[in-house]
Amino acid sequence: REVPMKIRLLVLVVLGGCLLVPVVSAQDVEKDVDVRVDDLQSVGAAAVPMNDFVYRIEGEGAFFLVNTAEGAVLIDTGTSLPQNEEQMRLVEEHATGPIRKVIVTHAHGDHSGGLPRFRQAIDAGEVEFVAHHRYRYMSRLQDDFLPYFKSRYHVLYPTRVDLGPESPRPYWNMEPTRPVFPGADYEFELGGVKFVVIAPENGGEGEDGILVWLPESRILFTGDLFGTLYPMFPNLYTVRGEKYRDPLDYIDALDIVLDLKPVTIAHSHFRNAEGEAYIQASVTKMRDAVQYMWDEVVKGMNGGKTVWELMRDIQLPPELELSQGHGKVSWSVRAAWEIVAGWYYYDTIANLYHVPPSAVHADLVDLAGGPDLIADRARRYLRTDQPLEAIRLLDVVAGNESRRVLQTRIEAVEQLLTEAREGLGNYSEIGLLQADLRASRKKLAALGAKPGARRE
Incomplete structure (x- = not known):
């Protein structure tokens, strides 16, 4: 899908010549996108080449195949739904060698659902399972409370969630054989391709999100760091139920992305983001929108406003408007309040x-x-x-x-x-x-x- 934006050209004089450099501002970044979460159900399985050695394995839960001369790396594994069988057949068709490493960007089932098919090879030491060191913790929060969460999910997804007996979800009970910790990147080279696995403190979909960076190609695999849509205001509180996502940690994670200066963001849903200028502008806009929300919460709480008043009053200024088709500013305002001060509002x-x-x-x-x-x-x-x-x-x-x-x-x-x-x-x-x-x-x-x- 083409990115709808206007690109201005800045003329730079370099050594007596002219260089045309695309310049993208926050105003050029789209304020909304034309898809929502339920549109994922219509995304079919396909292997889409991103370059001569990286494939996007499209589907309701997209993931990525990176081929090297010494084997392949999978970044995420898709869902546990039947479509995953078709996606894995595409992996077998396009992989140029055996899968050496499986990197799971976070524990949500549309990213980790295909993990159990590699369990025997992982247990045998033939495949390395790489994930954030909080992967099992975040998995446990979902698995231990699954009957409770299913009752909530059924309200939102009545045709997708069955309230009957639950089959086991083994992908939530697997321990990474190579956990990655914040501040201690995992760097490795396979078949001449360098990989850097980065573990932020927090992200847009939980505390176990990781980034995978290919420095030579400048491709950054972000999982759901940005949420389902791109670009969007992040889902710092999801009403289906999960821990709050810390706004300040999220800002730090986006600063990591900006410092890397990727030319491609391999986003897990709907489309990749392309072009350094557009990525810098869109990630900066998302970061600044969260910073604006946070600053207004600080100002309002210190000024004696109630949480209800802040939910009503805090809105993004026109230059920072983003899609709220998944994350919502007012819900994030309340999440930020409760992260700071908890559930007792001193009202009664x-x-x-x-x-x-x-x-x-x-x-x-x-x-x-x-x-x-x-x-x-x-x-x-x-x-x-x-x-x-x-x-x-x-x-x-x-x-x-x-x-x-x-x-x-x-x-x-x-x-x-x-x-x-x-x-x-x-x-x-x-x-x-x-x-x-x-x-x-x-x-x-x-x-x-x-x-x-x-x-x-």
Whole structure:
């Protein structure tokens, strides 16, 4: 896919001659991209040559084959889905020698899912398994809590996640035979090709992300350092559930990329990024956007603003606007707050204890005169284009919904869904709003009322 941007030419006088050098600024870097996470499901398997010895093995989870005179290196292994069989056949077809090393950029299943097919060779010492030293730690956080996470994933991906018994995920139980630590790059040469494996402290998809650098070719394999889309505001908090990603560590990781000055970023999803000027401009813009968000959080917290006010108020300036189709600034604002100060906001001492706000919702409903009166008050908010306030009121009636409550909720969520689609187009936000609509329509149908004419 071509990168949509305008490139200006700077004329430099060098030794009495003229050299045309492309100059790309932050304003030239796209503010959004035309794909979202669900588009990955339509990406077919293919072997795409990047040069005469590197292939991009395309698919829902893309990975890379690097051929050398002494064998091949795989950078990531794709998913555990059936498509992986086709991708591995492409590896066999295009590899010029045996696989000597498998480097996994992080533990997410669309990067590590194909790892078990190499387990016997890894255990026999025939293949080296290279990963961040936090690989097993991050894997364990997913594996130990898999039933819990699956219940969350099912809300976002109802057609992709089965709530039935889970088959083992052996790729999360494999130990790297060559762990890589921050500040201690792993450099090796194979068949005349030099590799440098770099372990940042943190990245855009967790604490176990690594980079693989081919200095002679100036190709940088980044895994999901930048998230699913490129370029985008990073997913410093993913609502599907995972540890927060530290903004300052992320900025440091992007500075590593800028210092390397790659001419190609081998991005794991949708496309590679090409051209030193464009890469420098786009990575700088992503770094500066996170720095801006962080600085505003610092200013707001020190100025006495609440987390809710900062989520509302902090927005990227026009020159730093990026796609929020996967990561979202307001969610990252809250993540940054809680990284710094934790979950207690000093708003009510009740939050120090185990009784949730919902414990007294039934009392509020009784005091208000019943669910329908709360629905009527919520409709006032809808008439003034305040669907969030309407949802907050309607949440008080959860578990005691009348037809009027459900009809009002559907209208409020439909309004939010329209705003989300016409605004940032954030995949997870849209998915959660759709799930809420499905649940309300199902409840309304069970009460014998029409679930509404509008479609999701």
